[in-house]
Amino acid sequence: VQLQASGGGLVQAGGSLRLSCAASGRTFSSRVSGWFRQAPGNEREFVATISWGGGRRYYSDSANGRFIISRDNAKNMVYLEMNMLNPEDTAVYYCAADRITGRNYNTRYAADFGYWGQGTLVTVSS
Numbered sequence: 704v705q706l707q708a709s710g711g712g713l714v715q716a717g718g719s720l721r722l723s724c725a726a727s728g729r730t731f732s733s734r735v736s737g738w739f740r741q742a743p744g745n746e747r748e749f750v751a752t753i754s755w756g757g758g759r760r761y762y763s764d765s766a767n768g769r770f771i772i773s774r775d776n777a778k779n780m781v782y783l784e785m786n787m788l789n790p791e792d793t794a795v796y797y798c799a800a801d802r803i804t805g806r807n808y809n810t811r812y813a814a815d816f817g818y819w820g821q822g823t824l825v826t827v828s829s
Contacts, residue, residue, distance in 0.1 A: 715827070792827050
């Protein structure tokens with residue numbers, strides 16, 4: 704599975720962005736997918752994950768209520784809609800796919816994800 708993230712950019716506080724992640728590989732639709740982020744000087748942190756069927760979503764406390772993760776398995780795409788952005792959301796955002804297929808529970812742990820995109824930078828100005 705190969706992943707390509709896009710959609711990052713510069714936005715003012717309170718604004719919105721939509722990140723996209725294009726996946727290759729026929730097993731992508733059977734893998735939990737997610738978004739993580741890493742701000743300068745910080746460790747990579749969980750943002751949101753979505754089950755392989757799309758029916759279950761899991762958000763960090765910071766993302767809950769502001770971000771929406773979705774997927775389109777027919778197109779091998781995962782999205783992250785980000786609203787009410789603030790400067791603390793500034794980071795490189797990475798999409799990721801589970802290291803196994805058919806996981807029957809959602810996960811927030813980066814170690815469970817074996818495939819990573821290259822990252823897309825989101826900068827929120829105050």
